[in-house]
Amino acid sequence: MTAAVPPALRAQRRRRTARTVAFLSPWLIGFAVFFAYPLGATVYYSFTRYDLINPPEWVGLQNWRYVFRDYPYLDKALRNTLWLVAIMVPVRVLFGLGVGMIAVRLRRGANLFRTLCYLPFLAPPVAATIGFVFLLNPATGPFDQFLAGLGLGDVGWFNDPQWAKPALTVLAVWGVGDLMVIFVAALVDVPREQYEAAQLDGAGAWQRFRYVTWPAITPIVLFAVVTGVIQTMQYYTQAMVAGKVASGIVGAPGQSFEPGYPDGSTLTLPQLVYEEGFSTFDTGAASVLSLILFGIAMTVTALLMRRRAGLLGDD
Structure with missing residues (x-):
């Protein structure tokens, strides 16, 4: 009792x-x-x-039957979204980590370097995307003219289905200042005594990074990857604006625009949700697409939160 x-x-x-x-x-x-x-x-x-x-x-x-069986854009949008998650997120994290390590090691001009690297992140997404589309314009863009001067030929960038997603990745890397700030804070917090002890034991630069820096910043890397996956699964503004500007659609009366230009290469799941919900007013289909997006994001995040699945933890 x-x-x-x-x-x-x-x-x-x-x-x-x-x-x-x-x-x-x-x-x-x-x-x-x-x-x-x-x-x-x-x-x-x-x-x-x-x-x-x-x-x-x-x-x-x-x-649900309509979206999975008859909806013509689901496969392409799903592939594009997963491509961005698989490519854009690791590239941004690695680039942000590299820039952060450079910023920590600089002895002179470190503050100026950090400021210059962080400023692109403050640019409004629409303005930054428009600027990149004009910069990478295959006809008049200065970057393509520079490549042509080197004899590398023209690259279509936002007008080429094969180069549209890599161009969006370049745009995302350009605005990597947010990750740089996070990694700088993590790298500065690594105990200097561990570097000195490793160096006395004869550890090289790679060994010091592998056995000292990496274990110390693993939680920050995991945070950057998880938040990057969630943000990329919601990727909408840059892809939509880039497609509109590259196609010549400026939103004038009488003009219609089908998301995903060129040839559906920049079509993402959030664009489908918006189109179904607020263009065709099919809230049922939009809700199904939203739940698919939510389920994929939760699944990927759960896998990443497991150390072995995310390949971010100790062996």
């Missing part, structure tokens, strides 16, 4: 629980309003026919 809990102790536990819930209430309210309710509504709307005007009509699995 278990002893009865005294009433005074029960009252104390209730007060402690109420106090804990009171402190957690801002987070609980935010979680319920900005995550739980939108996610539940998205799941519900994925089983309905809803155009944002008329009341939702329950249609069961019709939207």
Whole structure:
């Protein structure tokens, strides 16, 4: 038999629980309003026919069958999104880490170097994308003219399906200042005594990085990769603006634009969600696409959070 809990102790536990819930209430309210309710509504709307005007009509699995069986753009958008996750995220992380290591090692002009590397990150995404499209224009862009002067030939960049995603990756690397700042803070925090001990033991530059620097910054690398995956799964603005500008569409009356120019190479899942939800007002299909995007992002993030799956932890 278990002893009865005294009433005074029960009252104390209730007060402690109420106090804990009171402190957690801002987070609980935010979680319920900005995550739980939108996610539940998205799941519900994925089983309905809803155009944002008329009341939702329950249609069961019709939207899911349409998206997976009849929707013509899902495969291409999914491949493009996964390509960006697999290529853009590692390139940005490695480049940000390299720039951060250079910034830490500089003895003169370190502050100027960090400022110059961070400034591109502050540029508005739309303005930066427009500037890059004109810079890499195959006809009048100065970069292509420079390549032509070297005899390397013309590169289509945002007008070539094979080069559009690499061009977006170059744009993402250009704005790597956010990762540089994070890695600089992590690298500065590595104990100098460990470097000195490793150097006394005869460790070279690569060995010091592998056995001293890397274990110390592994949590920061994991953070950069996970947040990079989440951001890239939501990749919308740069791809949409680049396609519009490169195709010559400026949003004038009477002009129509099909996302993904050129030839669907820059089409991403967030673009499909927007097009279905706010262009064709097919909220059911848009909800299905949103849940697919959410499921992929959660799966990839869960794999990365496991040290062995993410290849970021110790052996």
